[in-house]
Amino acid sequence: MFIWKIRRRSRHILRKLTRGGGFAVFFSSKIAVALTLFVLVMTTGVTGFLIFTSHKTDVVKSNLTNRLEELQAVDIPTEEEISEKAQIEMMLDEDTFLGEVLLAGYMTSITITTVGFDDVVRDYAYEFMSEKWRRAYNIWVTLFVIIAYMVILYVNANFVAYLVGSRLAETMKRRSLLKAVSRLNDHYIICGCTGAGTVVINEFLRVGIPVVGIDTDDYPSPDLRKRKGFYYLPQDRSDEIMLNDAGIHRAKGFVTVLPDASSNLYLTLSAHLQNDNLRIISRAVGSENESKLALVGADSSFTPSVAVGKNLVADLLNQDTMDFLERMIGDQEQNCRMEEYTVQKGCPSIGATLGELDLGRISGARIFAVMKVDRDIVYNPGYGYTLEEGDILLAIESPEQLQALARVLERGKRIRMRKSR
């Protein structure tokens, strides 16, 4: 059963290798060449030593046969001669091949690893060899040791390079990473983890949203890679496989901030094709690309220079507000942002007034504006403001306060009952 499985598996691998120049690919990697060389040296060694050890057995056996013939020629054998004959017959019947192979393997391995415990052949088989055989043995060992030594150097160097290049370690790491990513749900995927990408990732992590980062050639900073909730996949596969690995089917949003326009466009398209519901924001390098991005499924695209330009001019228009907002973003200790909460359909708080819900006391959030469905803004809604479906509540909150606010609003009824009692 097991062997059959192995055979099927090896056939499968062989078929894979032979198809589409598989062998060429296999031998283009150094580790494959090293492995092949190693196997070659092992087989040569085993065969060589096998010849010399089996020569000894042959010699011994031919001596025994001669002696047997002598014994058989005796007409009336003594008791001693009969027992010797039986012994010789037993020895001649004995199958010594396996022992010879094992001995040859032992010799080969202690030779090529330069351990060199003992020359078994010299100690036990030398006396049975003719001068010719002895010379042959010495020449063979000399040549074999030199060639094997060089091959083993090559194999070792490549093997160490393989380990240090940590392909192996990386594969293991990647496997555990993929396992972690496969457990994520409603996460965000960001292509491009340097520059603006870093800022975006930090903002998401601040709110406690897991982020999977992909980058083509730059690595994110080590600080960022250590952050909890950030999973970095180095891009070494094709785009589709990468997106799949990043869990695009379970993701909530997708951001591309790669430096070149065509990559952004292509990734946006791939992401959109794999998951329709994804919210995609993409960087348009040059404003002429914005319409193209919209065409391939980006929900929103922006040109970096426009964002910077707007930001520069905004300060001139409304200095106080910008100062306030920037201070808030830059404040490391307080961790507050202007946040929104949308009153979804079927929320139990619909129809309750802000005063009844007593949001401020419970969550600590102060709602300074409500954006209606038609984008009209009600500033400073009083305690008497009645919540409607689709209202967007705006407040300055930390992530914890936002969660508390959501909790209060989602169990609105209970609080109202308590109030009315």
Place this chain on the structure above:
Amino acid sequence: MTASGNSQTKCIVCGLGETGICVVRELLDHEFSVSVIDRDPEALERMQEFKQNVAVTEGNCLLDSTLQDAGVPDADVLYSILPDDRSNVFLSLSARRINPQLRIYSIASDPSAEKKLELVGARKTVNPNNAEGFRISNEMLRPNVVVFLDQIVYARHNAARYLNIRIPEGSPSAGLSLSRLEIQKITGVVIIAVRRIDRSMVYSPSGDFRTNEGDSLIAFGTKEDSDAVLKLLSLEQDRKHRWKGVRNVFRK
């Protein structure tokens, strides 16, 4: 700022890269008077799309003579949008020397350059990565906040705006907690933050937050809201009968 006020504000944009052109466009949208400096005639040619509304100076803006020619001495605002941080620091410094009243804005790709630019007198520096990054994350996580901020910041005639209400010295309200002041109950204004006198901020202050003289209450609202809060703050403290009296004042 009204539209007529904007046209009297003279802005100079140095460096017409992608960002520079966006700044020019944005400034013209808000009817500022704009002039540009760049040493590349091709870039200056792109200004023709704005139909003569832009005064053009060709030359190296790292030279004082070019800055003089472009009218830096009587300008109000200067944008330094050169491609590398060193030139931006240098330009800010020379512009500041020519015109000490100038408001200088600059881009800085390195946080250490930001500090230097502020030291040589830039009012504000924008890090392109941050501007872009915050924009994306906001748009992803809270798209409606973006709409709201755009309305607050860019709309020309809006009733509501950012209010910064300083508690006057000697105000009878100083030292009271916010819940005691009952600003929201009486005037309807929601205080979203308090700037302490040492310039530290408290966001979403709780009801038992105690105000002090010199603290600034921050809110969004109209000019009337601001006046109402100031009036409330200046009312005499009569601990027992305060609320009756106050309500009477506002009922009028």
